[in-house]
Amino acid sequence: MKIAIVGLGTVGSGVAQILTTHKARTAARTGTNIDIVHAVVRDLKKPRDCDLPSSIVTDDLAVLNDPAIDTVVELIGGTTIARDVVLTALKNGKNVVTANKALLCVHGDEVFRTARELGRTVCFEAAVAGGVPIIEAVGQSLASNQVTSLEGILNGTCNFILTEMFLKEKTYNDAVRLAQEKGYAEADPTMDVAGTDAAQKLTVLVRLAFGLRISTDDFLVKGIDSLTLTDLQQAAHLGYRVKLLCTAKLHGDKLELHCQPTFIRREQPLADVDDAYNMIELHGDAVGKTWFSGMGAGQMPTASAVVADIISLAVGRAQLTFPRLTLLEESTGITILPKEEIQRRFYLRFSALDKPGTLSRIANVLGEHKISISSLIQHDETLGPPTPSTDDESYVPMVIITHLATEGQMLAADKDLAKLKCLAPPHVRLPIRD
């Protein structure tokens, strides 16, 4: 098997390391030698984290037309050049391995359709949850099931930041800085902390598990960038941990979909996933609940998944299963539950004027929207001290836990609460996973 790797950055050089260091092991498992015949980079002068002969490293994408190549491994990222590389490879008769969730989220239709039409295969295990074999699990190992719910911590960077904030009492900015120093977060961490990266991974999983072609604009996506230590500590005080949670849950033929920071009960496995680890809790109608966990990113965990895809192509397994995956379903009968109808309990935190009548005003607004209060916490040491204001009135932190309410009710209440003069920012609202 002759492959070309496009991109020798973090993941690409990890793939090259495995294939060169463990050539005999890979050959024994596939019954064939896997040779890297071309590796394409942007800057030929950059030092590389792998030992490939300089004769095969090039900055010329035209080498991908080499008829000797069986498989193109796309590891450059992004949605423009990567799209060209993948589509050209398929049209030239090559199979493709990619770790690029952004590409599959934005151009998945075109990529999968082109591959199907041309009888080629696209493998993408590394695109979701790095080293955790969730694509294989959903597409193959659990093929006898209808997935009924899928909830996951899919962004290791966010999970690392939240862990550092909670366990080490760091501010959000300090935790982001540490994530950057450790190589978990990019110089511009927006894609991770705004929830976009996790939401893109959710679209890939939803497509595979429910045959639904969606974009990140089709559902509620919120990041961790406005969370404070106070909320994480308050969650713990109430018996929860806060995680950036992606959810896809079937209610009949409606799919509840969202990606947002969520309170998770401390005794639940998802609450116990720290650092840069990912976890997916998946419920199938036959198997019941299953959990998949491991490193969601990083050089070798991601390379592990990429090389597994290459091996799967080498033995011919991927070519058999790819045509049957539910990636191009025209109609499964499943539609997205409108976000206004999603029902949860909520955690609300306000800065409230410390005067008689404040509580009744808040309760009135919630009552007008038929939201009932389950519990209320005020003047609690975990919430911090009151904030004095210039006119000698102080604002005290207040937490309310609601009973079940819909997102629609809460959105309407948010607007009316924002008009109350007895409340000052912040106005935090986080869903609770029961």
Ligand SMILES: NC(=O)c1ccc[n+]([C@@H]2O[C@H](COP(=O)([O-])OP(=O)(O)OC[C@H]3O[C@@H](n4cnc5c(N)ncnc54)[C@H](OP(=O)(O)O)[C@@H]3O)[C@@H](O)[C@H]2O)c1
């Ligand atoms: N890093 C992770 O932990 C991780 C985890 C899961 C999935 N992924 C996905 O894996 C893919 C690669 O990520 P990465 O972290 O390895 O990225 P990276 O470190 O930035 O590496 C990108 C590589 O692509 C090369 N490249 C970029 N544009 C190119 C062009 N026009 N022509 C030729 N080569 C080009 C770069 O060349 P130069 O080195 O010469 O600049 C570099 O070698 C992305 O889709 C990412 O989402 C990454």
